[in-house]
Amino acid sequence: MTADDLGRTAPHAVTVDLYRAVRLIRRFEERAIEFVRSGEIVGGIHPYLGQEAIAAAVCAALTSADVITSTHRGHGHVLARGADPGRMLAELMGRETGLNKGRGGSMHAADFSLGILGANAIVGAAASIATGAAWAYRQQGRDTVAVTFFGDGAMNEGMLLEALNLAALWQVPVLFVCENNGYATTMPVGSAVAGSITARARAFGMPAFTIDGQDPETVLKASTAAVARARSGKGPMFLECLTYRFDAHHTFEHRARLDYRSPGEVAAGRARDPVAIQGARLPERERAAVDSEVEAALDAAAEFALGSAHPDPADPLKYLYAVMP
Amino acid sequence: MPKLSYLKALNRALGDAMELDPSVFLLGEDIRVAASNLTAGLSSRFGPERVIDTPLSEQAFTNFATGAALAGMRPVIEFQIPSLLFLVFEQIANQAHKFSLMTGGQCKVPVTYVVPGSGSRTGWAGQHSDHPYTLFAHVGVKTVVPATPSDAYGLLVSAIRDDDPVVVFAPSAALGVRDDVDFSTLAPVPLGVGRVARSGRDVTVVALGHLLQDALVVADELAGVGISVEVFDPRTVYPFDVDGLAASVAKTRRLVVIDDSNRTSGFAAEVLALAAERFTLDAPPRRVTRPDGAVLPFALALDRAVQPGRDQLVAAINAVLEDQ
Incomplete structure (x- = not known):
């Protein structure tokens, strides 16, 4: 489904597609955590659990000509943009068949054939990369919008504020999507951000809205409008999506048990579950059918990844240069 | 033959590269009016869409260039001041440089970073006078330091055509160097290939950038007292022309490096380590550098x-000739 299709697609099909997307991300992440525990994935992951609506719905608002950049917590964006779950899982396991041939891992997954210009492990770094890519595509006469995902923590990176300025100054077709999950690792947003997140964006002269990031259809509506606006040449826009991280900042927390969120707060956060919200919009039997479809796809993905070869350590720096010096 | 200055050669390289390839564009501070003269005439020739003045947002516009490169462009960024490279070290070393490997070769990042006025600029003091080419070589970013107008032209053209990020240091003290040049002979100079700038028998002096002129003057002086100095200009710091230097040292069996880096872990230290591993020398090699830290x-x-400076170079040459 694309933004162009939205008006013509039966609302029910949109509802099902969004449910499939959030369910796929949810179950992918739950299985990935199991693979971290079993040691198949080394280095751990930053689970996207709880934030699925944002990736699923924003990517549903894009066309195949568009591009995205992602973050250290990036599995949801990459899957929502259409990356093959088997190759994504193989990447997390460091296999040669992975999206990045096992050279990137969880924090750097990319699929340029789908316009995924990479997850980026430096907070706030990708916003200016997305801005540059969107500007370049416009120079080339392409009808491309770039979406850059980042968290509330990135709002304190000077480089991100510089990117907002460049994008607004040069009217670049880029959509800034801030996933405010309440914490930069363990730092609460209220202790980190003076003023307001959207006011910062508005100060650069771009429209900025705060929306419910837990409801996939709310996010779809807002991002469809934002993408259409960017595509029409009116410049960048900013969406702050209020969300909640259901699980750890990183899987190391499963052992470290850092004390920064009360059980009550976590329970309240988890009560607004995007998978449940979207699932409730489907008849039970249809939802179950999507669930089975997702499990079957993830079974196949796991089989593919686990059966894939490891890269050859004889050439660990393959791809370091486009042209070897 | 007409005279060509080093700075004019860089300017000519930019113009030729932009003429040849519409994906090449320039990004930087005060480049439309050409505050440093590097981009003189290019804004009126190619228009404001290809010669873009940026706000003072070095980190964002360096990543912006990476994004544009991922989208198929060939950005060239001018940094007026060498220490701005410290500000964008993350964006070059940790972003642009790493994309190819981290994505398993899915993309390339052909960005060129040019510093017209690296090193001491005479009177610009602590924060405007660094020469950090060693830092980029250390992290594996292709790094060139041209010494002559012809090389300035040829290496900048090659840097822009290269599919990887390349940092081009144009030393402040070299910008005014003028040579008689037949413009029809200006051509790309491949990265990673050094050149013997003066042939000699007794000792090889490795000299880079503006220090090449000093090495040539010293070689002239010492010729008067019967010392034959071969001067090797590596032109590219990384990748370094090991074979070129090896051929020179095989002849002279003595080595001195003059290098505008700080001493510890500097470029000269690397050349000396290479000599220890690979070359047979008749005397311990010496280096002339900035002091530690x-x-x-x-x-x-x-x-x-x-x-x-030249006096230190003379002393180092005499020392390796006296050592047996």
């Missing part, structure tokens, strides 16, 4: 005292 002091005499 040097910050360039403002007062002119202090500034000069910190930079590697």
